Amino acid sequence: MRRRPGGRSARVQAAVFEATFQLLEEREYERLSMASIAERAGVHETSLYRRWKTKEQLVLDAVNHRVVQEVPVPDTGALRSDLIAVLQSLQLFLQSRVGQALFQTAGATLHLPELCALRQERWGQRRAQLQILFDRAIARGELSPQVDCQFLLEMLSGIMYMRLFVVNEPVDEMLPKRVVDLILAGQTNLIAN
CATH class of the missing domain: 1.10.10.60 (Homeodomain-like)
Structure with a gap:
């Protein structure tokens, strides 16, 4: 059946x-x-x-499922506005209780190789979903095909994690725009000539 x-x-x-x-x-x-x-x-x-063998595995799966819903892959027609939209969604998600649980789960499972592997697998899936942003930007001539897109995503999202979970500084609504503009303007080799 x-x-x-x-x-x-x-x-x-x-x-x-x-x-x-x-x-x-x-x-x-x-x-x-x-x-x-x-x-x-x-x-x-x-x-x-x-x-799910553990609470951590269940929470990781649940949170990753929610990330796909709450941090959608935008299509605004431009790389800058796509990245700003992703960071705005990520900011709202990370400030939620569920987003905070994701961070706590990551910390609680760093010593468990099977859960580290699961997190890496989920991140790989999410990165593949977000890759379309960069593929479209490359096709439009906004971004060089030589750009390390994974590194770019890590730089963009890393600032949010640092602000919210490490230094516990306020995150205002302008931060996503400031981050994207700084990274795109400061990395001239990212932009196609």
């Missing part, structure tokens, strides 16, 4: 992810447990452990 997309498995995952987000809104990441997620989602705890 063929499985239908959007069947029971998808409904269970949606319920589990929603329960995870609700609980993250209500309590700190450290107080989150597989048992509380299962109870809130209305599923057996064993169902969670069949899909």
